[in-house]
Amino acid sequence: MDAVIVGGGPAGSFAAEQLARRGVKVAVFEEHSEIGVPTHCAGHLSIRGLRGLGLFPLGGGIVENTFHRADFFSPLGADFSVQLAHPVTCAVNRVLFDRFLAGKAEAAGARYCLGSRVRGLLVDAGVVKGVRIERGGVCEDVSAGVVVDAEGVSCNLLRQAGLAGFRRGGVVCAVEADVENVCDVQLDAVGVFLGRNYAPGFYAWVIPRLDGTAKVGLAVRAGNPRVFLERFMRRHPVASKMFRHARVARVAFHSIPLGGLVRRVFADGFLAVGDAAGQVKPTTGGGVVFGLTCAGIAAEVASEALRRGDVSAGFLRLYQERCEDAVGFDVNVMLRLRRFLDAVSDVQLDSALRFCARLGVADALLDVEEIDFQGRMLLEVLRKPVVWATLAYFFALYLAANA
Ligand SMILES: Cc1cc2nc3c(=O)[nH]c(=O)nc-3n(C[C@H](O)[C@H](O)[C@H](O)COP(=O)(O)OP(=O)(O)OC[C@H]3O[C@@H](n4cnc5c(N)ncnc54)[C@H](O)[C@@H]3O)c2cc1C
Numbered sequence: 131m132d133a134v135i136v137g138g139g140p141a142g143s144f145a146a147e148q149l150a151r152r153g154v155k156v157a158v159f160e161e162h163s164e165i166g167v168p169t170h171c172a173g174h175l176s177i178r179g180l181r182g183l184g185l186f187p188l189g190g191g192i193v194e195n196t197f198h199r200a201d202f203f204s205p206l207g208a209d210f211s212v213q214l215a216h217p218v219t220c221a222v223n224r225v226l227f228d229r230f231l232a233g234k235a236e237a238a239g240a241r242y243c244l245g246s247r248v249r250g251l252l253v254d255a256g257v258v259k260g261v262r263i264e265r266g267g268v269c270e271d272v273s274a275g276v277v278v279d280a281e282g283v284s285c286n287l288l289r290q291a292g293l294a295g296f297r298r299g300g301v302v303c304a305v306e307a308d309v310e311n312v313c314d315v316q317l318d319a320v321g322v323f324l325g326r327n328y329a330p331g332f333y334a335w336v337i338p339r340l341d342g343t344a345k346v347g348l349a350v351r352a353g354n355p356r357v358f359l360e361r362f363m364r365r366h367p368v369a370s371k372m373f374r375h376a377r378v379a380r381v382a383f384h385s386i387p388l389g390g391l392v393r394r395v396f397a398d399g400f401l402a403v404g405d406a407a408g409q410v411k412p413t414t415g416g417g418v419v420f421g422l423t424c425a426g427i428a429a430e431v432a433s434e435a436l437r438r439g440d441v442s443a444g445f446l447r448l449y450q451e452r453c454e455d456a457v458g459f460d461v462n463v464m465l466r467l468r469r470f471l472d473a474v475s476d477v478q479l480d481s482a483l484r485f486c487a488r489l490g491v492a493d494a495l496l497d498v499e500e501i502d503f504q505g506r507m508l509l510e511v512l513r514k515p516v517v518w519a520t521l522a523y524f525f526a527l528y529l530a531a532n533a
Contacts (some may be wrong), residue, residue, distance in 0.1 A: 141404025205325030300389020
């Protein structure tokens with residue numbers, strides 16, 4: 131096999147498709163017996179990001195809703211809404227989305243081996259030469275010119291390849307629930323609930339579907355996210371009204387890496403993509419668009435490496451450099467925003483949202499379309515004086531929080 135992909139999530143399947151399109155013989159090993167199951171993700175994606183990857187519009191009932199508004203709530207009840215000129219984000223059904231990506235990869239020539247868990251890397255003289263898989267209790271070695279690690283947040287293989295994983299303290303524990311009988315919710319708006327009291331180190335979200343159900347979740351830096359979810363649904367001044375008749379139909383737990391790009395995600399014969407490489411927005415935890423963007427780059431570099439017969443770390447370094455060029459600036463800006471959000475108190479957050487509402491910041495954001503590349507988005511809106519004033523206010527809050 132030319133290339134082996136570990137994991138049939140979105141990053142793995144997108145890398146597989148892009149490799150197969152370049153004529154690379156590629157096999158995807160996925161530990162579960164079905165693609166997309168179990169699901170743990172809210173599937174809230176930017177339409178522009180998907181379009182840039184050639185994935186929008188999406189058919190087949192994958193899109194559950196579209197949004198042109200975001201409502202931000204402080205834990206003390208202040209709110210601030212951003213209404214955009216047209217739908218900017220969508221909620222996708224992640225099971226169907228993952229299957230769609232896998233279907234495209236298969237159509238391009240990739241081979242899927244389901245129920246096949248990769249147990250470890252085959253390493254010879256420091257060079258990754260393939261993987262050991264286990265299927266139905268039987269182990270088998272599969273050799274490959276290059277191994278693409280798309281195993282998600284666990285980052286076991288990264289360590290086996292001799293690379294450091296995520297930065298300490300950079301991972302939050304998340305819960306995602308399917309909730310029925312949601313009331314008083316704006317169907318064209320995602321709800322973002324900030325504050326330590328309900329989601330310390332992150333935020334809670336409500337993503338409504340058109341049928342009265344919603345995806346509801348949050349993440350926390352420490353503690354049991356399920357306990358925080360119950361508290362959020364019962365006690366938050368706004369959310370508790372939405373959930374007064376609600377029933378939780380399904381709940382899933384998973385981690386999100388928020389610490390930024392992993393410093394080194396290549397070794398001889400080895401690349402990591404997606405969550406495994408920390409290709410996630412530190413502000414929102416969204417990893418699909420960045421993961422796929424970098425998976426596309428990984429396929430470009432890996433296919434070129436195979437063509438030249440040079441899969442050395444020296445050549446594969448190009449992958450890391452191109453990812454830094456593509457998303458590094460934005461990830462670094464978002465890391466600073468995340469630090470700001472983590473540092474301020476609930477009272478300060480409350481006054482920040484009131485300040486934004488009073489100053490009419492929403493008007494300055496009306497034309498925003500870019501929500502993935504938030505560094506670039508900030509540079510764009512910085513031309514407006516009201517945004518300067520807001521940033522100055524936030525900076526003062528940040529200094530006060532760290533005084
Ligand atoms: C609660 C929650 C909500 C989220 N909401 C959003 C959102 O709204 N928008 C957004 O953009 N992002 C969101 N994310 C993040 C998003 O889910 C991830 O960034 C994205 O799924 C990463 O894709 P991936 O392919 O790198 O990894 P994954 O989707 O985790 O896929 C990894 C795959 O590898 C398989 N695998 C793992 N180990 C092995 C092994 N050893 N052998 C074989 N197979 C293996 C797994 O079974 C899995 O199928 C959310 C995350 C969480 C936890």
